[in-house]
Every structure is written in C-alpha cells, then in structure tokens.
Amino acid sequence: MTGQRARECFTRARIARLATLDDTGRPHLVPAVFALTGDTLVFAVDHKPKRTAHLKRLANIRAHPEVCLLVDGYDEDWDRLWWARADGTGAVLPPAERAAVSAHYVDLLTRKYRQYADRSPDGPVVEIQVARWSGWYAT
Structure with missing residues (x-):
C-alpha cells in the first residue's frame, strides 16, 4: 500500500488505535x-467517562x-484485509494556543462525529504531525 493510499484509508476510518x-x-x-487535515491528525479529550x-x-x-496510530479493516474474506498506519510527532496543545488552533480542530471532530453535535470536546487537544504513512492490503 502506498503512503497516499494509507492516508486515504485514514480519511475514511472512524476509529484508530493510538500507541x-x-x-x-x-x-x-x-x-x-x-x-x-492535510498530514495532521487530531483528537481531543471529550466528556466520555x-x-x-x-x-x-x-x-x-x-x-x-x-x-503511532493504526486503522484497519477486517473481513471474514481474508482477501479484503487491510491496515494503515500513521507515524508522527504529537503535541498536547497548551491552553494559550487552544483558543485559536484547537477550536478549528474541535470543529473538524464535531463535523466528523455526530455524537459531538450536542456536546463538543472541551478537554485537551492533541495535534499529531504525520511523518510517514504506510499500510498493507491482502490483494
């Protein structure tokens, strides 16, 4: 899987595993x-317990x-298996930066996940600059 294809898989994925x-x-x-957004992955601490x-x-x-973040697709038909990985450098955004930068990232999260429509994340935001996209698919 090319780096570009791995990035595309991330674009469509709903959940990742963060290492x-x-x-x-x-x-x-x-x-x-x-x-x-571009080669930047973001997540935020939300209200879930x-x-x-x-x-x-x-x-x-x-x-x-x-x-490192990993997304994958499993299917009983193993010819349809795939995974994509993003390796990068993360930063927990400091409060002074949150007002400007984090607001944009929280907006992206709110647009992607309807669960945030009534209550968007208000905790720390993490910004990850992806240095390498990689992946694999069975066929």
Whole structure:
C-alpha cells in the first residue's frame, strides 16, 4: 500500500488505535476518534467517562512525542484485509494556543462525529504531525 493510499484509508476510518510510550518505554494503546487535515491528525479529550483527569496518553505524549496510530479493516474474506498506519510527532496543545488552533480542530471532530453535535470536546487537544504513512492490503 502506498503512503497516499494509507492516508486515504485514514480519511475514511472512524476509529484508530493510538500507541504511545510511557516513561519506562512500555507501550500504551488506546482507541481514539480523530480528524485528519492535510498530514495532521487530531483528537481531543471529550466528556466520555474516564477513570482520571490525568490521562496516561497525554502524559506519554508530553514525555515521548513519538506516536503511532493504526486503522484497519477486517473481513471474514481474508482477501479484503487491510491496515494503515500513521507515524508522527504529537503535541498536547497548551491552553494559550487552544483558543485559536484547537477550536478549528474541535470543529473538524464535531463535523466528523455526530455524537459531538450536542456536546463538543472541551478537554485537551492533541495535534499529531504525520511523518510517514504506510499500510498493507491482502490483494
């Protein structure tokens, strides 16, 4: 799969898996809804219940900004299997920047996910500059 095709798969995907590293180098994997603009992937902390306000994914990105996101398509017909990956550098946007930059990103998320129509994300926003798109498909 070409990088361009991998990016196109991300454009259509609804959910990704976000991989980060903690301070000890241990991987941490969580699902994430996201929006894509150019070669920038964004996600935001939303109102869904969480165990803590101090999310490990945010701490990990602050400590080790290298991240990876994966989307995939599974089918019982294994000739239709595929996955696409985005490797990049993430940043948790600081409050001073949130007013301008994050508002645009939250708007992108709200347009993509109808679940945000009544309550858009109001938590930290993460911006990921994708350096490499890659992927695979069975046929």
